[in-house]
Amino acid sequence: MDDTKMSALPVAIGLVVLVGIGAAAYAYSNSQKNEAMMEKDAIEKSGKAMKENGAMMEKDATKEDGAMMQQDVMLEKGTYESYGAEKLARADKGDVVLFFRAGWCPTCRALDADIRANAGAIPAGLTILDVNYDSETALKKKYGVTYQHTFVQVAYDGSMIATWKGSPTLTALVAQVK
Secondary structure: OOHHHHHHHHHHHHHHHHHHHHHHHHHHHHHHHHHHHHHHHHHHHHHHHHHHHHHHHHHHHHHHHHHHHHHHHHHHHOEEEEOOHHHHHHHHOOEEEEEEEOOOOHHHHHHHHHHHHOHHHOOOOEEEEEEEOOOOHHHHHHHOOOOOOEEEEEOOOOOEEEEEEOOOOHHHHHHHOO
16 A cells, blocks of 8 residues: 555544544534523423413402402392302301202202393392202201202301202292291
C-alpha cells in the first residue's frame, strides 16, 4: 500500500468517528429539546386546564349561589326535592313531609308526576322530600315504614308528627298535612 493511502486511512476513520459522535450529540441535543418542549407543552396545558377548572369552579359556585337563592325562594313557594337529612331543619319554618317512593311503584310514579306537574301549587312553607323507599332502610325503620307510597310529616328534629299512606294527588297529600 501506498504511504499516502496509509496516512489517509486514519484520517478517514477519525472523520467517520467524529461524524458519528457529532450525529449522536445532535440527536441527544434534539431529544433534550423535544423533552423540554414536551414538558413546556404539558405545563402550559396543565395551566390552561387549571384556569378552565377554576373558571368552571367559579361558574359552579355562581350556580350554587343562584341555586341557594332559588332554593330560598322555592322554600317560600313550597318545594319537592330529593331527601337530605339536613333538609329536616326546614320544619322549624314550615312543614316537611317525607314521601317514601319506589321507582317501580305505579301509584308512586303517578303521584310523583302529579307533584312535578303541579309544583307551583305546593303551598308556601311546605317541603316534600322524595325518599328512595328501596335504599333508605334506616329511615324506613326509624319511622316504621313498611309500604312504599307512605308519607311521614316530621318536625325540625326529625321526630314524627303524622304518617299516612296512598295520597293519589298533590291536593290529597297537602290536605293530610297537619
